[in-house]
Amino acid sequence: MSTDIKLSKPQPIILDKQLEMFNRGSDVNLTIKALEAGxxxxxTAFYSNGLVLLKELKYYLQKKFPNDSFQEQRKFRAAYQKLSNLILIEIVANKLIVKKAPSIGWLEKLYPEISDFLLPFPQVQGLNSAWQWYENGIAVPVLRNKMHPYYGVYFPTRxxxxxLFDQWLKRYEGPKKSATDIGIGSGILSLQMVKYGFQKVFGTDTNPNSIIGLTEFMGDTKLSRxxxxxxGSLFGKFEKQTELIVFNPPWLPQAHDLDRIDEAIYYTKDLFPEFFAAAKKHLLPEGKLVVLFSNLGQITNATKEHPIAMExxxxxxxxxxxxxxxxxKVASDKTKRDQHWRTLEEVELWVLTH
Known part of the structure; x- marks a missing residue:
């Protein structure tokens, strides 16, 4: 594995001009107008002031974009993302300087080369929750040990x-010399394959944080062998044909420019044709290709086409x-988003052969 992978992280901001300030005494409407003007x-003062401003901004935009359809939700999210990222917070000596702020280990771990800078408030919230998950770990029903997902790496919450994959692996009777995991992410599918006796798994990912995080997680243990x-993308540098190729691609077609986490959720139009062409070369003659997917695209009307059925x-x-x-399982009552379509959702495990 190359050591010159560049970590993906929120870009530190160094501003020398005077900024608009927000604290408890500020006029919220004027502040939102300033954000809309770019x-x-x-x-300032307290971390909670950032939460207050975000809440007010959300309320303001919800009135502007009523949350009726999947498309409306998208417009609302785009506007919210743009304006909320103009809300900044200051970091000094790799710590947030406002009062009652959480302690976030990533600020030191990801920014060894700089100690004083600004970051967008939503990015800091993301760093904070990612730090909690990384520190405390996440229990995954198919694995014995908790996962400690690295910053900026997608991991499943359902x-x-x-x-479904675990049940399939339990019944799988083919050879277990080698497998390939395309888009290894936080590594769960690979760990499942190792659990069921696969001797060698080749994992690739276009997200550098996935590779950096898993390298750190495995350290010098048996797993690392x-x-x-x-x-790299698709099969990366791995030329070897394997008995099993596993792919858990994004489940929705792309509707806008993608950032790192989005790449785990939305697929581009070339992804599936390129994957199937490469998989044909990399699968051993008697091997199996397993694709984990969902009917999410069809039931949310994001697309009528099913990429695996089309192939x-x-x-x-x-x-x-x-x-x-x-x-x-139906999404929890805690989610505010209108998810009535969830009751129709099915996950799918496709087994293909040459």
Missing amino acids: KPVLI FDHLI KIALDH LANGGRFKLEKCHKKSV
Whole structure:
């Protein structure tokens, strides 16, 4: 694995001009007008002032974009993302200087070369929750040990597809010399394969944080000899054909420019054709190709096309051995977003062969 991978992290901001300030005494409407005019605003005094401003901004934009359809939700999210990232907070000696701020280890770990800078408040919130997950770990029903996901690495918060894969692995009777995990992410599928006796797993990811985080997580343990990593797209530098190729791609078609985390949620139009063409070369003659997917795109009307069904119909590369489906548990009542379509959602495990 190359050591010159560049970590992906929020860009530190150094501003020398006077900023608009926001604290408890500030006029919220004037502050939101300043944000709409593209002026950055600095949170002062207490960390909670940032939370107050974000809440007011959300309320203001919700009135502007009523949350009726999936498309409306998208517009609201785009406006919120743009304006909320103009709300800044100050870091001195790698710590937040406002009162009652959380202690976030990433500020030191990710920024060894700089100690005083500004960051957008939502990015700091992201760093904060990512630090909690990294420190405390996340229990995943298909693994014995907790996962400690690295900053900026997508990890699942729902596990139906992982349970489906676990059930499939339990019944799998083919050879277990080698497997490839495309888009290894936080490493869960690879750890499942190792758990079921695969001797060597080759994992790739386009997200540098995934490779850096998993390298740190495995350290010098036995795992580091079982899982080989490469920072690259699709099969990366791995030429070897394997008995099993596993791919848990994004489940929704791209609707805007993607950032790192979005790449785990939305797919570009070239992703599937390129993947299937490469998989044909990398799969051993008797091997199996497993794709974990969902009908999310169809039930949210984001697309009528199902990329795996399309490949089977037109690609001429693979045939279907089996498609296992599992209904998804309904999202918790805590989620505010309108998710009435969740009741129709199914996760899918497609097994394809040459």
